[in-house]
Amino acid sequence: MMKKRVTIHDIARIAGVSSATVSRVLSKSSYPVSSELRQKIEQLAEEHDYIPNMVGKQLKTHTNTTIGVIVPTISNPFYSSVVLGIEEMARRNNYHVFLCNSLQNPKQEDEYLEKLFENQVKGVILSSISFNRKLMTRLIKLGLKVIAIDQPLDLPDVLQIKFDYRKGGYMAAKYLADQGHRRIAYVTAPLDRPSRQSIYEGYLDALQEAGIALEEQLVKVSEPTGGDETRGEFENGKLLTRQLLELSELPTAIFACNDMTAFGVISELTEHGVKIPEHISVVGFDNIDFSQMIAPPLTTINQPSYEMGKLAYNMLMELMNGGQAEMDIVLQPKLVQRSTVTAVK
Numbered sequence: 409m410m411k412k413r414v415t416i417h418d419i420a421r422i423a424g425v426s427s428a429t430v431s432r433v434l435s436k437s438s439y440p441v442s443s444e445l446r447q448k449i450e451q452l453a454e455e456h457d458y459i460p461n462m463v464g465k466q467l468k469t470h471t472n473t474t475i476g477v478i479v480p481t482i483s484n485p486f487y488s489s490v491v492l493g494i495e496e497m498a499r500r501n502n503y504h505v506f507l508c509n510s511l512q513n514p515k516q517e518d519e520y521l522e523k524l525f526e527n528q529v530k531g532v533i534l535s536s537i538s539f540n541r542k543l544m545t546r547l548i549k550l551g552l553k554v555i556a557i558d559q560p561l562d563l564p565d566v567l568q569i570k571f572d573y574r575k576g577g578y579m580a581a582k583y584l585a586d587q588g589h590r591r592i593a594y595v596t597a598p599l600d601r602p603s604r605q606s607i608y609e610g611y612l613d614a615l616q617e618a619g620i621a622l623e624e625q626l627v628k629v630s631e632p633t634g635g636d637e638t639r640g641e642f643e644n645g646k647l648l649t650r651q652l653l654e655l656s657e658l659p660t661a662i663f664a665c666n667d668m669t670a671f672g673v674i675s676e677l678t679e680h681g682v683k684i685p686e687h688i689s690v691v692g693f694d695n696i697d698f699s700q701m702i703a704p705p706l707t708t709i710n711q712p713s714y715e716m717g718k719l720a721y722n723m724l725m726e727l728m729n730g731g732q733a734e735m736d737i738v739l740q741p742k743l744v745q746r747s748t749v750t751a752v753k
Contacts, residue, residue: 414456422456423449434458475724476524478508478517478534484641484668485696486713487535490557493717494533501725514538525552531728533720535559537601553727555720560602567727569720569737573603576709576741577610580663580691583707583743585618588752589661589689593626595648595673596665597641600632607665607693626659628652645672653680660688660752667692667699667708674702674748685750695744704747712739 416434420427425445432439433449452458477494479487491507498505506529510517517538524532525547535558538544544563548554554566561568584592592615599605608627615622628648630640645664649672652659662677664670670692674684682688684704692699692708699706716739726733 414453414458416458419449419452419456419458422452425449472528472530473502474504474506474527474529475721476506476508476520476529476532476534478510478520478532478536480512480535480537481509482507485698486666486694486711489696489713490535490717490720493714493719494721495717497718497721510537512537514540518543521547521552525550531555531724533557533717533724536561553724555724555727557716557720558603567723567733567735569716569723569739571603571711571716571739572741573606574610574613576693576711577607577663578613579610579741579743580693580709581611581614582617583745584661584663584689584691584749585614585620587661587689587749590620590752591623591626591657591659591661592620593628593652593659593662594665595628595630595645595652595662595669597630597644597669598632599629604665611663625655626652641666641668642672642675645669645674646676647672649673649676653677653682658688661691661749662688663691663693665693667694667696667706670706670708671698671702674706685748689749691749699744700746707746707749708744710742710744715739 416427416430420430423430429441430449433441433446434453475498477491479491482488482491491505495505506524508520510520514537517536518540521532521543530551531553533555536556537559541563544554544561548563548565555569556566557569558571560570581592594608594611596604596608599608612622628651630644630648645668649662652662662673664673670690673690677684677688684690690706692706693711694713695708695710699708719737723733
C-alpha cells in the first residue's frame with residue numbers, strides 16, 4: 409500500500425503551530441522564527457519524509473523554475489553533452505531540467521511539447537525532428553518560449569543556435585583532398601535532416617573545389633529505421649563500409665556523417681584487415697569524447713555541443729525574463745587532427 413504523502417498541514421499539526429509558520433521555515437523565509445522552533449519543524453519534516461509540492465508552489469506564486477529540453481536521444485553522446493551544458497547553467501541558477509527523448513518520433517516530440525506546456529513549463533530548448541509547425545506556432549502564441557538547437561526551425565518567433573554543418577563537411581573533405589586523396593567516400597544516415605544534408609553539401613563543395621568528380625558509388629546512405637538511431641549508427645557505419653569494400657576499386661579515405669558512424673567504419677575495416685590510416689583514412693564529425701579514446705584516435709570535426717547547451721540556456725532565460733536575445737547564433741566548426749588520416753604517397 410502506497411504511503412500517504414505528508415503535507416505542510418500534517419507537519420503543522422504535529423508541531424502545534426500554524427501551516428503558515430511551517431511554510432516559512434521550510435521555504436527558508438526571513439520571517440522571524442525562534443531557532444528552537446525552526447529546528448523542531450525541520451527535524452519533523454525530515455523524520456516524516458516531507459517533500460515540497462513544487463507544482464502547488466508554482467501555481468500559487470505564478471512562477472516555474474523548470475525548463476523543458478527535448479532531444480532525439482540522450483544515448484547520442486552529442487546530445488548528452490548539450491544537455492550537460494544546459495544542466496550546468498540551470499543548476500547554477502536554481503532551475504530544473506525536464507528532459508524528454510523524442511526517439512526520432514515526431515508524434516512523441518509533439519506530445520512532449522503539449523505535456524510540458526500543460527505543466528506550466530514556460531520555456532523549452534529542443535532539437536526538433538517534427539514538421540508540425542501548427543502546434544509550435546499555437547504554443548508560442550500562448551506564451552511558450554522556444555530555443556531551437558542543432559536543427560533549424562523555420563518560425564519567426566523561435567531563436568536559433570545553429571552549427572555551420574556545411575562548412576564542417578567542407579573542412580573534413582578538403583583536409584582529405586589536401587592530403588592527396590582523390591577517392592573520398594562519404595557514409596551517412598538518411599539525408600532527411602537539414603544538418604545531414606548540409607554536411608553532404610559541404611563534402612560536395614570540397615570535391616568540386618579540388619577538381620574531384622563525384623562518384624556516386626562512393627556515397628553510401630543508410631535506409632531510415634525509425635526509433636532510437638544511435639545504436640544503429642555504429643551498425644550503419646559497418647554496413648555501409650562493407651558495401652564500399654565490395655567495390656572493385658576501394659576508396660583511400662572515408663568521411664562519416666558523425667563519430668558514432670565513424671566508429672562503425674573503423675570496426676568494419678579492422679575486421680577485414682584494413683589498416684587505418686595506412687590503407688584507408690577515416691574522418692568523423694562531432695568530436696565526442698570517445699573519439700580520442702579509440703585506437704587509433706579519430707580525426708574529426710569539433711562541434712561545440714557543451715557550449716551550445718550553455719548558450720541555449722542563457723538565451724532562454726533572456727527570453728523568459730522579457731529581454732532581447734540574439735535571433736541567430738551560428739557556431740563554427742574546427743578540424744581536430746588525430747591519427748586516422750595519412751597523406752597519399
